[in-house]
Amino acid sequence: MGKEIVHQESPTEPGERSRLWRYEDVYRVFMENTGSDKVRGIIVSRMNGRGEKIHLNSESFSKMKNLQIFVTPPDIFTGDHNLKSIDMPYCHGVRKISGLSMYPNLVDLDLHRCMNLVEVEVGYVKNLVNLNLSDCKKLEKFDIVGEMRSLKSLDLGETGIEEFPSSSIRIS
Numbered sequence: 001m002g003k004e005i006v007h008q009e010s011p012t013e014p015g016e017r018s019r020l021w022r023y024e025d026v027y028r029v030f031m032e033n034t035g036s037d038k039v040r041g042i043i044v045s046r047m048n049g050r051g052e053k054i055h056l057n058s059e060s061f062s063k064m065k066n067l068q069i070f071v072t073p074p075d076i077f078t079g080d081h082n083l084k085s086i087d088m089p090y091c092h093g094v095r096k097i098s099g100l101s102m103y104p105n106l107v108d109l110d111l112h113r114c115m116n117l118v119e120v121e122v123g124y125v126k127n128l129v130n131l132n133l134s135d136c137k138k139l140e141k142f143d144i145v146g147e148m149r150s151l152k153s154l155d156l157g158e159t160g161i162e163e164f165p166s167s168s169i170r171i172s
Contacts, residue, residue, distance in 0.1 A: 010038075013034065015063075019040060020043075021045075023048045026042055027048070033063070039066065041070075042069065045073070053075075077099075083105065084105055086100075086109050086110070091117075094116065096117070098123065101125060104127065105127055108130045109128060116138060119139070120139065120142050120143070122144045122148075132155045142156070
């Protein structure tokens with residue numbers, strides 16, 4: 001019944017609904033860039049039967065200012081692998097960031113003052129140079145997978161992180 005109520009928010013345009021869970025709707029919203037500030041959550045459990053991947057680019061989330069939940073399997077997306085910078089300070093709706101390893105050329109990641117951000121999983125991003133998570137007051141979980149030899153600046157000031165595993169980053 002809840003899904004039907006959400007569907008009635010905008011029967012013909014999924015990008016105007018508060019929640020998206022059907023792969024076909026998520027595919028359409030990203031491929032046509034029709035997301036809006038009404039979208040608060042995207043949760044997709046599996047890909048469609050045809051195996052069509054969703055292409056993400058630098059504009060994919062630009063209209064979804066109130067997105068709070070984004071949970072999907074990592075294999076349903078392809079992306080602009082040349083993306084070098086993600087600059088999202090003051091994004092109060094985002095609670096978790098993960099799957100960044102799909103952007104191997106990412107150099108700068110700035111998420112400072114994302115007040116509701118509680119978890120960041122960087123993944124394997126070997127070219128990352130600058131990572132700013134300062135003033136993310138609720139940030140408690142921070143994971144890096146692999147060595148980050150290019151990392152020159154890591155700002156975790158004023159976060160909720162109490163302990164940082166020393167083996168997570170190897171700087172030469």
